[in-house]
Amino acid sequence: MEPIIALENVSFSYKINETSSVSVLKDVSFSIFPGEYVAIIGHNGSGKSTLSKHLNGLLTPGSGDVWVHGHNTKDDTRKLDIRKAVGMVFQHPDNQIVATIVEEDVAFGLENIGVSREEMKQRIDEALEVVKMSEFRKRPPHHLSGGQKQRVAIAGVLAMQPDCIVFDESTSMLDTFGRNEVLQVMRKMNGMGMTIITVTHRMSEAAEADRIIVVEDGKIVMDGNPQEIFKHKEILMELQLDVPAVSQMAEMVHNQIPIFSNELIQEEELINEVKRVSNARSGEVV
Amino acid sequence: MPEKPIIEIENLFHTYMKRTPMEHKALMGTSMVVNEGECIAIIGHTGSGKSTLIQHFNGLIRPDSGKVIIDGVDLSKKRIDIKALRRKVGLVFQNPEDQIFEKLIGDDIAYGPFKLGLPLKEVRERVKWAMDMVGLNFEEMKDRQTFALSGGQKRKVALAGILALKPKILVLDEPTAGLDPRSRNELLDKIKFLNKMENLTVIFVSHNMEEVAYLADRVYVMANGTDVLSGTPEDIFTDKDKLQRYQIGTPETVQVLYRLNDLGYNVNTSAFAVSEAANEIIKVLNDGEGENHG
Numbered sequence: 277m278e279p280i281i282a283l284e285n286v287s288f289s290y291k292i293n294e295t296s297s298v299s300v301l302k303d304v305s306f307s308i309f310p311g312e313y314v315a316i317i318g319h320n321g322s323g324k325s326t327l328s329k330h331l332n333g334l335l336t337p338g339s340g341d342v343w344v345h346g347h348n349t350k351d352d353t354r355k356l357d358i359r360k361a362v363g364m365v366f367q368h369p370d371n372q373i374v375a376t377i378v379e380e381d382v383a384f385g386l387e388n389i390g391v392s393r394e395e396m397k398q399r400i401d402e403a404l405e406v407v408k409m410s411e412f413r414k415r416p417p418h419h420l421s422g423g424q425k426q427r428v429a430i431a432g433v434l435a436m437q438p439d440c441i442v443f444d445e446s447t448s449m450l451d452t453f454g455r456n457e458v459l460q461v462m463r464k465m466n467g468m469g470m471t472i473i474t475v476t477h478r479m480s481e482a483a484e485a486d487r488i489i490v491v492e493d494g495k496i497v498m499d500g501n502p503q504e505i506f507k508h509k510e511i512l513m514e515l516q517l518d519v520p521a522v523s524q525m526a527e528m529v530h531n532q533i534p535i536f537s538n539e540l541i542q543e544e545e546l547i548n549e550v551k552r553v554s555n556a557r558s559g560e561v562v
Numbered sequence: 563m564p565e566k567p568i569i570e571i572e573n574l575f576h577t578y579m580k581r582t583p584m585e586h587k588a589l590m591g592t593s594m595v596v597n598e599g600e601c602i603a604i605i606g607h608t609g610s611g612k613s614t615l616i617q618h619f620n621g622l623i624r625p626d627s628g629k630v631i632i633d634g635v636d637l638s639k640k641r642i643d644i645k646a647l648r649r650k651v652g653l654v655f656q657n658p659e660d661q662i663f664e665k666l667i668g669d670d671i672a673y674g675p676f677k678l679g680l681p682l683k684e685v686r687e688r689v690k691w692a693m694d695m696v697g698l699n700f701e702e703m704k705d706r707q708t709f710a711l712s713g714g715q716k717r718k719v720a721l722a723g724i725l726a727l728k729p730k731i732l733v734l735d736e737p738t739a740g741l742d743p744r745s746r747n748e749l750l751d752k753i754k755f756l757n758k759m760e761n762l763t764v765i766f767v768s769h770n771m772e773e774v775a776y777l778a779d780r781v782y783v784m785a786n787g788t789d790v791l792s793g794t795p796e797d798i799f800t801d802k803d804k805l806q807r808y809q810i811g812t813p814e815t816v817q818v819l820y821r822l823n824d825l826g827y828n829v830n831t832s833a834f835a836v837s838e839a840a841n842e843i844i845k846v847l848n849d850g851e852g853e854n855h856g
Contacts (some may be wrong), residue, residue, distance in 0.1 A: 290710045298710060319742035320714025367713070367740065368657065421608040445713070448740050449656075451607065451769030452811020477742050480814060516744030521772075521814040521836050528840035533847055543814070547821055553847055554827070 278346070279307035280440050280471055281331055281362065285340035287494075288326060300326045302494040303340070308473060310439065313466045315482035315502075316475045318491035319516035327491060328444045328475045332362035345439075360389070363433035367445040369425035372432075378420075379404070379413040382431045389436070403431040406468075407461050423454020430461055440471035448477060459484060479506070479520040483541040490515065502541050522546045567631075568731060568763050569596035569619065574628035576614050588614040590787035591628070601757045601764045603774040603795075605810060606784030612767045613656075615784070616733050619765070620651035633730065649678070652729030654721050656736045656767075659713075661720045667693075667711070668704030670719055674727045692722040695756070697748050713740045718749075725756075732756070734766040738773060750776060771813045775799065775834040783808055800832045815839035822846070 288301040300323045308314060308331075318324040329335040330342050333349035344361050347354040366372055375381035379400055386396045404410045407427040412420065417428055426446060433441055443462065447455040459481065466472045474485065482488050488505045490498035492515050498505055506512070506519045509527075523541050526549065530538035536553050540546050576589040589611045596602050604612050617623040618630050621637055621644050630637040633650060655661055664670035671692055675685045690700045696718040708719065717740060724732070737753065738746040750773055756762040757777075768774050774781060775795045783791035783798065785808050791798065799805070799812050802820065812820070819831045819839055828849070829842040 292707045292710050320740075320745050321712040322742075325712060419609060425608075445740060449736070449769075451605075452771060453607075453809050454769075477740070477746070479743065513744075516742050518743035521839075522818065524836045525815065525818070525840040525843065528837060529843050529847070532844045536847070543818055543821070546818055547825070550822060550827065550843055550847070551825070557847060 277309050279343075280310050280345060281308040282343040283307070283330070283340070284343070286330060286337040286342060287339045288330070288335065288337055290326075300494050301330070301337070304494070304496055305340075306489065306496055306499060308440070308471060310471055311466075311469055312487060313462075313472045313485045314474070314487045314489060315485035316473065316489045316491060317477070317479070317482050317517055322491045322515075323494040324475050324491045325444060328364075328442050328473070331440075331442050331473065332364055333358045334364070356389070360436055361439050363436055363438035363441045365426070365429050365433055365441060365443045365446045367448055369422050369429060369449065372429045373417045373425060376416055377413075378409065378415050378417055378428055381417055381428055382435050385432055385436045399435045399437070400431075403435040406434060406464065407431045408457075421454060422450045423457040426450060426454065426458050427461060430458070434465070438470075440473065441465065443472070443474040443476075445475055445477065447481065455481075479518050480522065480543075483520050483522070490517070503539055506541050507539065565597040567595050568598040568633050569594070569765070570629065570631040571595070571615070571618070572629040574615070574618065574630060575626045576611075576618075576623060577626060578614075580626075588787055589626075592784070592788045594782055594789055594792075596763060596765060598763055599757070599761045601754075601777055601779045602766070603778035603781045604765065604767045604784060605769065605771075605774060605781060607809065610784040611787040612784050613735065614787075616653065616735060616765065616767060619731065619733050620653050621647050622653070649727060650729060651731045651733060652724035652727055653733045654724050654735065654737065656739070659716050661723070662708050662716055665707055665709075666704070667698070667706050667708055667719055668700075670708055671723045671726050674723055678727070688726045688728070689722075692726040695725050695752050696722045697745065697752070698722065714742060714745055717741060718745070721749075729762070731763045731765070734764070736768060736770075737766055738768075738770060746773075753777060769811070771799070771811050771816075772834075775813050775816075783810060795834065796832045799834065802831075 284305050286301055286304045289297040289299040291297045316324050336350050342349040344358045347358055349358055373381055374384050382400045382403055383396055404413055407430050409427050417425055447458050462472050476482055483502045488502050489496055506523050509519050520541055522543055526540040526546055527538045529536045537549050540549055571594040573591050573593055574589050575591060578586045578588055606612050625638045635642055662670050668689055671689045672685050675688045693700045698718055738749055753764060757764045778795055781795055781798045782789050791804055799816050813834050815834055815836055816831055819829045819842060822829050823831055827846045829846055833839045833842050
């Protein structure tokens with residue numbers, strides 16, 4: 277399968293003053309394939325936000341290349357195709373809302389690419405439907421909750437019909453309810469075949485993905501499925517990261533009750549394991 | 563230690579853009595008492611009035627009606643010493659980048675103490691202390707440019723700038739949003755240290771229920787411009803009906819315990835800490851076995 281995004285030996289540095297610069301990405305290579313749900317984790321300053329901004333050409337590599345659908349992000353003539361293919365949702369809901377009415381906000385991107393009136397209406401309807409914000413379409417966005425605003429921002433990206441959406445810490449300003457709303461939307465879109473890349477500090481959120489990429493000091497240090505990644509608690513702790521609360525609980529229960537699995541990462545799995553072990557234990561003595 | 567109120571809010575109202583078509587009632591009769599040395603969490607949805615409330619604490623917003631008394635100073639009075647108030651109450655906003663304006667990190671943190679007219683040596687010491695408190699290495703970071711910082715680092719710089727003023731009351735709006743797990747834990751421990759050891763009164767707004775459970779002595783829940791619920795984290799997180807009614811989230815651990823409870827497992831849902839929650843699971847699994855033996 278052709279990758280949707282491919283990074284080849286990407287390096288990037290920020291100039292900090294006249295004479296010196298800080299190297300943020302160091303020879304990073306990996307590919308993202310259509311339909312994947314990928315979480316990127318790493319501590320503050322590890323380079324993950326810089327990395328995510330390379331995925332649709334907001335930043336271009338100092339050396340090396342980023343390819344989106346085979347187009348080089350350094351090729352300015354392809355910029356529009358690249359931005360259409362890979363959409364981005366950022367951290368602060370307030371900073372990405374531009375219009376005074378929800379549906380106009382969703383329409384903003386479409387107006388800029390010259391979509392016909394008819395199609396625009398249809399795309400807005402669909403996008404608001406996916407994020408479950410249809411009933412708010414005539415409302416001003418500034419009285420919405422954080423989660424609702426973030427869903428409006430997602431609808432705006434979705435209406436552009438990208439193949440991939442990058443969420444750069446998009447749930448970090450949201451409360452539990454807002455976060456769950458956004459996570460549900462992400463899961464739903466992935467179910468519809470869209471490629472999802474999420475940059476997050478919440479390990480329970482990373483556990484939702486099919487694949488986790490761990491960034492440290494501008495390099496990829498781990499890349500695998502969440503079950504594998506979260507087995508390495510010591511390494512993650514060294515990298516200033518953690519494992520989900522669910523995994524920690526499972527580990528502690530496992531230490532007392534060995535038949536209880538210590539390889540759980542999601543709430544659902546933990547609940548099911550309690551049921552399983554509880555039944556097995558009552559079964560033992562019947 | 564006798565409880566001495568340091569913040570008293572009584573029946574406070576605030577309306578934005580009064581007598582215009584945009585009029586918006588942000589606070590509608592909220593009350594709250596914070597005692598000296600307490601750590602208080604304020605939780606509630608966007609638009610519940612949290613931010614409007616905390617801006618009253620250092621006089622950024624003056625009361626429309628109702629009472630705001632900060633460390634004995636009645637803010638509804640016309641003439642108050644606003645400078646003294648701002649020195650006493652340090653406020654760290656949600657978007658750290660909005661509060662950083664100097665080119666170099668060290669200069670940014672030094673700005674406040676410098677403006678207080680402190681001797682340079684003391685300014686330097688305070689900057690060093692404040693950077694240490696938030697986990698920024700003084701020697702390594704003081705001459706770095708602020709624009710090239712990551713979001714989490716900016717947050718630390720903004721907080722250090724406030725700490726360097728040595729306030730008596732620290733008010734934080736979402737202190738750990740955007741921080742990685744270790745930075746978050748370190749910052750929470752530092753806040754706890756300042757609160758418990760240095761007797762700094764701390765009030766923080768948060769949507770992260772883990773940190774509310776970990777830090778707060780008491781919690782106020784805001785909804786529709788008023789305080790609808792208050793109590794210890796135990797009181798709040800064990801009141802399932804109210805959690806539902808006000809759509810308050812719970813720590814992940816409590817979420818698991820509630821679900822097990824619903825399935826008929828007899829677990830104590832007030833076990834927030836990961837180890838306590840794990841013990842609840844161990845208990846029911848072992849008990850189940852015991853019952854069947856009996």
